[in-house]
Amino acid sequence: MIYLDYAATTPICEEALNVYQKLSIDIYGNASSLHDAGGKAKHILEYCRGEIADMIGGKANGIYFTSGGTESNLLAIQSLLNGLPKTKRHFITTAMEHQSIHNCAAYLELQGFDVTIIQPNEYGLITEEILAAHIRPETGLISIQHANSETGIIQPIQRLSSYLHNRDILLHCDAVQTFGKIPINTEDLGVDALSISSHKIHGPKGVGAVYIRPDVPWKPVYPHTAHEQGFRAGTVNVPGIGAFTAAAELIMSEMDQQISRNKTLRAHLLDQIGIRSLPVTLAADTSQTECLPHIVGCFFHSFEGQYVMLECNRNNICISTGSACSAGYHGPSATMKALRKTEQEALQFIRISFGRHTTAEQLDKLLHTFTALWEQKKGEFDIDRRIKAFGRQQA
Numbered sequence: 001m002i003y004l005d006y007a008a009t010t011p012i013c014e015e016a017l018n019v020y021q022k023l024s025i026d027i028y029g030n031a032s033s034l035h036d037a038g039g040k041a042k043h044i045l046e047y048c049r050g051e052i053a054d055m056i057g058g059k060a061n062g063i064y065f066t067s068g069g070t071e072s073n074l075l076a077i078q079s080l081l082n083g084l085p086k087t088k089r090h091f092i093t094t095a096m097e098h099q100s101i102h103n104c105a106a107y108l109e110l111q112g113f114d115v116t117i118i119q120p121n122e123y124g125l126i127t128e129e130i131l132a133a134h135i136r137p138e139t140g141l142i143s144i145q146h147a148n149s150e151t152g153i154i155q156p157i158q159r160l161s162s163y164l165h166n167r168d169i170l171l172h173c174d175a176v177q178t179f180g181k182i183p184i185n186t187e188d189l190g191v192d193a194l195s196i197s198s199h200k201i202h203g204p205k206g207v208g209a210v211y212i213r214p215d216v217p218w219k220p221v222y223p224h225t226a227h228e229q230g231f232r233a234g235t236v237n238v239p240g241i242g243a244f245t246a247a248a249e250l251i252m253s254e255m256d257q258q259i260s261r262n263k264t265l266r267a268h269l270l271d272q273i274g275i276r277s278l279p280v281t282l283a284a285d286t287s288q289t290e291c292l293p294h295i296v297g298c299f300f301h302s303f304e305g306q307y308v309m310l311e312c313n314r315n316n317i318c319i320s321t322g323s324a325c326s327a328g329y330h331g332p333s334a335t336m337k338a339l340r341k342t343e344q345e346a347l348q349f350i351r352i353s354f355g356r357h358t359t360a361e362q363l364d365k366l367l368h369t370f371t372a373l374w375e376q377k378k379g380e381f382d383i384d385r386r387i388k389a390f391g392r393q394q395a
Contacts (some may be wrong), residue, residue: 002317002362006200006296007149007177012243013202013356015250020204031236032227041238043285048245050125055252056194057185058211065241068208069176069197070100073143075221075232076172076193077104078212080111080141082219084170088140090114094126094339096148098174102334106339114138123288124153124339128163139169146175146184149283150335151284151353152295153167154178170216176200176208180251181261181292192216198240202248202356207240254356262293262354265363269296269352272367278374282347283339292355300370304348308373317362320351 003011012020019214023044033043042209050060066072081091091113093101105115116134120126126144143162161171172193175184178200186194189375193216210231212218220230226355227236251258273280279301300308305321312319333347341349352366 002360002365004352004354004358004362004366005318005320006358007351007353009199009205010202011249011357012199012204013250014106016203016247017136023242027238030052031238037284041236044242045236045238046334048241051245051247052196053211054286055184055248056196056211056276057187059214062211062214064210064212064228065236066210066232067206067237068199069098069174069195071232072176072195072197072208072210073098073100073172073174074104076195076212077141077143078103078108078221078361079218079231080172080193080212080216081108082141083217087157090116090136090139091137092116092118092131092134095119096124096153096335097143097145098149098176098245101145101174103145105280105309115393121284122340124148124151124335125289126155128160128162131160131163134170135229139167141170141172143172143174146173146178146189147182147292147295148297148335149177149295150333150349151339152177152291152292152299154182154292155191155285157191161192165190177292177295178364179352180248180255181294183244183255186211186213196249198244201247201251203244204240207237207244209244213245242263251356259293260318261358264357265354265360266293266296267354268360269363269367272364273370275370276367276371280370283336283341296352298350299345299348299372300302300350301348303348303373305348306349308370311373312366312369315365317369319366320353321349 027033027041027044029041031038031041045169047061053063055058064347066075089112091105091108093105095117105117109115118126118130121130144155146157151306157173164171164344167212170192173189173191174195174196177200178184179196182228192210192213196209199205222233224384280298283299309319309321332341332343336346336349
């Protein structure tokens with residue numbers, strides 16, 4: 001099998017797996033217990049807290065371990081809002097965020113918060129001018145992703161954070177797609193809170209972390225919680241956190257080399273698409289935006305993205321599509337809508353993403369599948385017909 005969906009999840013690396021197994025067998029005490037077994041687990045936990053903090057240029061007492069990126073986003077946003085004055089009940093986020101952020105926004109509205117979803121400019125970027133049009137005196141917190149999972153577009157977080165701090169507004173950043181992929185320094189970025197996840201960097205699933213600057217006030221979502229300084233309920237997953245840290249240490253040591261490899265792989269893929277005259281174009285305008293090199297979000301014109309994905313799967317190649325499925329019909333994703341793509345373009349979207357094990361030979365096999373698909377025109381279909389059907393369903 002050729003796996004080209006690393007932006008969705010990654011296989012656990014041997015280093016993380018070995019740490020998980022060893023800690024599960026040898027350091028099985030509850031980190032909150034006062035006996036020696038608990039003390040050993042607590043020592044491992046605090047070592048990991050310090051290591052993860054160092055990797056993002058933060059302080060150890062600002063790291064709170066969670067069950068993954070989704071919970072990190074939910075707890076970070078709600079905890080920060082809980083810590084703000086009652087006059088600061090306006091929350092802003094963007095149309096391109098991960099679904100967990102949109103779910104959180106919907107919940108906040110039910111809790112009486114005022115929520116604004118802002119649109120990017122035509123290049124998929126949030127600017128100071130866009131923020132200025134929506135900020136109000138009661139705006140307390142804004143959540144903006146570091147990079148988009150479908151297109152790889154990187155937001156100008158450092159510039160936006162400076163603008164917001166001058167207006168006494170907190171900034172949370174979902175960095176699940178960027179942690180371990182490009183350098184992150186919370187001080188340089190100027191963020192107040194950051195979410196990261198283990199399974200995107202060859203660590204185990206079910207582990208993540210939130211960083212909140214120690215001088216930023218917050219209140220727990222679940223009162224009287226004892227674990228993680230009250231940030232999260234439940235016995236701390238020390239083996240998982242240890243494995244997460246081991247994976248992070250490995251990926252950080254390889255980051256520069258992997259960035260270079262990803263750029264080479266990306267250039268090879270795009271060059272070959274041109275040489276083969278394949279009707280494939282990027283979703284992001286890379287002349288106007290900076291993108292993560294390992295994510296290639298594109299349109300395979302004349303073919304439904306879902307069909308291209310299934311044809312690749314039939315050839316033992318894993319890629320993904322940004323289309324959301326609803327009652328049997330594929331509708332355009334929120335990101336595609338935010339980028340002002342037509343419904344036809346959105347239905348043709350596919351995503352290819354690289355990882356530690358990706359090779360040029362694997363991309364050549366993907367290109368061969370693309371070429372065969374295009375030459376045979378096996379999957380061409382009446383997209384207009386599908387769009388009309390989708391429109392009838394929405395009506």
